Amino acid sequence: xxxxxxxxxPNVGKSTLLNRLLGRPVAIVHDEPGVTRDWKDxxxxxxxxxxxxxxxxxxDFYSKTPLAKDMMRATLDGISKSDLVIFLVDASQGISLxxxxxxxxxxxxxxxVFIIKTKSDIQQNTTDDIYDADLTLSLSARTGHGIAxxxxxxxxxxxxxxxxxQTIGDPLKIALLGRPNAGKSTLLNALLGYERxxxxxMPGMTRDAIHATTVISGHTFRLTDTAGLxxxxxxxxxxxxxxxxxxxxxxxxxxxxxxxVDAVQGIEKQDLSIVSDALAEGRPxxxxxxxxxxxxxxxxxxxxxxxxxxxxxxxxxxxxLPVVYLSAKGxxxxxxxxxxxxxxxxxxxxxVPTALLNQWLAYATTHHPPPVVKSRRIxxxxxxxxxxxxxxxxxxTTRSDEVPPxxxxxxxxxxxxxxxxxxxxxxIVLRTRENPYVKKNNSHS
Numbered sequence: 379x380x381x382x383x384x385x386x387x388p389n390v391g392k393s394t395l396l397n398r399l400l401g402r403p404v405a406i407v408h409d410e411p412g413v414t415r416d417w418k419d420x421x422x423x424x425x426x427x428x429x430x431x432x433x434x435x436x437x438d439f440y441s442k443t444p445l446a447k448d449m450m451r452a453t454l455d456g457i458s459k460s461d462l463v464i465f466l467v468d469a470s471q472g473i474s475l476x477x478x479x480x481x482x483x484x485x486x487x488x489x490x491v492f493i494i495k496t497k498s499d500i501q502q503n504t505t506d507d508i509y510d511a512d513l514t515l516s517l518s519a520r521t522g523h524g525i526a527x528x529x530x531x532x533x534x535x536x537x538x539x540x541x542x543x544q545t546i547g548d549p550l551k552i553a554l555l556g557r558p559n560a561g562k563s564t565l566l567n568a569l570l571g572y573e574r575x576x577x578x579x580m581p582g583m584t585r586d587a588i589h590a591t592t593v594i595s596g597h598t599f600r601l602t603d604t605a606g607l608x609x610x611x612x613x614x615x616x617x618x619x620x621x622x623x624x625x626x627x628x629x630x631x632x633x634x635x636x637x638x639v640d641a642v643q644g645i646e647k648q649d650l651s652i653v654s655d656a657l658a659e660g661r662p663x664x665x666x667x668x669x670x671x672x673x674x675x676x677x678x679x680x681x682x683x684x685x686x687x688x689x690x691x692x693x694x695x696x697x698x699l700p701v702v703y704l705s706a707k708g709x710x711x712x713x714x715x716x717x718x719x720x721x722x723x724x725x726x727x728x729x730v731p732t733a734l735l736n737q738w739l740a741y742a743t744t745h746h747p748p749p750v751v752k753s754r755r756i757x758x759x760x761x762x763x764x765x766x767x768x769x770x771x772x773x774x775t776t777r778s779d780e781v782p783p784x785x786x787x788x789x790x791x792x793x794x795x796x797x798x799x800x801x802x803x804x805x806i807v808l809r810t811r812e813n814p815y816v817k818k819n820n821s822h823s
Contacts, residue, residue, distance in 0.1 A: 379428035380536040383417075383457050385484065386466035387476050388436025391496040395466065395519040396420065396433045399529070416449075416575050417456030418586045424529050427536055432456045433586075437480045462490045462535050464528075469495035469516060485510070490535055494528065549591060549600035550723050552715075553632035555625065555656065557648050558606025560638040561668040565706035566590065566603040569715065575603050586621070587628050594716050602628045607652055629655065633726065633767075634662050634719045641667040641681065641703070650692055657695040657803045660768035662722040664700045664715065671705040697791050698800035725802045727766050735761045735771065738796045746788060751780045759811050770805040778808035 384392040397403050404420055418433045434456040435449035457463060463484055467477045484491050493511040496519055513531055517524025554562040563575040566588070574590045588603040605621035629635055635656035639649045656663045667681065689699045700718055704711030739761045748756040759774040771793065775781065786806060794800045 381430040381460045383432040383460035390466045398519045549598040551600045551633045553602045553628045556638035560640045561706045568706045568712045636664045638666045667703045670703040695803040697794040742792045772807045774811040778810045
């Protein structure tokens with residue numbers, strides 16, 4: 379596999395080129411400089427060869443702001459992990475002093491460097507070249523002109539033999555979700571044991587979803603740090619809406635959703651909304667109360683009591699919402715997330731024997747019989763498990779459309795308690811079982 383870093387000044391088109399190389403929108407693209415604030419790696423395959431593309435923040439040697447310095451550090455970190463650097467310059471503007479400074483820094487890293495002149499469909503500029511690059515190409519990420527040639531040149535440099543990565547099973551995918559500034563990026567760094575993402579007291583620091591992989595006790599975890607989710611009406615601009623869309627995508631495709639809450643601020647309505655959305659997608663949820671070390675003792679008791687009392691009423695999809703009390707900055711309680719995630723993942727994949735399932739159904743309907751609707755009692759015939767992730771059960775009845783929602787909630791709660799699936803969002807599907815004698819009688823009439 380070859381690892382390729384996309385590097386250049388802010389707003390030169392790195393994220394646009396990344397999306398074009400992948401053939402799908404992965405990175406957030408906007409005319410505003412500095413949209414990408416951390417390096418982001420994405421894996422793909424070209425002509426049977428594995429490629430890792432790293433999108434980096436803009437290289438700006440002249441800005442002295444703390445954010446610009448952090449973005450520069452993130453760019454250099456992404457470059458250090460690459461085998462080849464694609465250095466983008468704007469063909470419509472020519473080679474600037476900033477470009478020349480960036481290129482001098484790249485040559486110090488002793489990497490193979492391609493100079494790519496972007497926006498060549500706007501204006502072709504061939505007079506201002508940097509001649510000691512390994513390759514110079516002109517292309518347009520907007521139209522796709524020159525992309526095939528760039529891919530071909532990248533694959534020519536892939537001289538490494540792919541080594542099998544020894545991991546046990548497929549990675550368990552964990553998405554870190556929550557409101558802005560809850561501590562998701564700090565938690566990701568704590569889980570990894572090193573600083574992978576930029577952190578700041580400024581809300582909205584993370585925009586693109588950032589992925590990282592770690593192996594703990596032989597188990598592989600794929601962690602995703604996401605942008606903070608605010609209410610739709612509170613989202614300020616197009617960038618925040620795009621970031622929210624990418625966060626929703628991470629939620630939809632994760633195995634475990636960890637909703638990070640600032641315990642000092644307390645649990646707010648938006649936190650509960652994020653939990654509900656993840657459960658509705660069938661994802662097991664861990665509520666991570668961050669900054670727990672900063673919460674006064676009397677307030678801790680109130681929060682614990684609130685969660686215990688309100689969770690069953692707020693989250694009908696689960697009988698028991700797992701909670702971890704931690705400090706991402708101090709490291710306390712962080713490792714508990716891995717253990718709880720593994721346990722939840724196993725339950726999420728649990729398959730229940732049909733015989734055991736119908737033993738429970740007989741017990742549940744005897745202990746609390748189905749209601750009488752229209753002078754006739756609803757009858758539940760039998761049940762079977764249709765799928766896992768989340769565990770989905772089909773129950774056959776004579777009148778599926780007449781089962782009241784409260785009785786369906788009773789069945790879900792009883793099933794979860796009986797099978798030890800309290801923390802998992804279960805799905806129960808009711809189906810009407812046709813009476814075979816009705817068809818026979820109709821055929822003879």
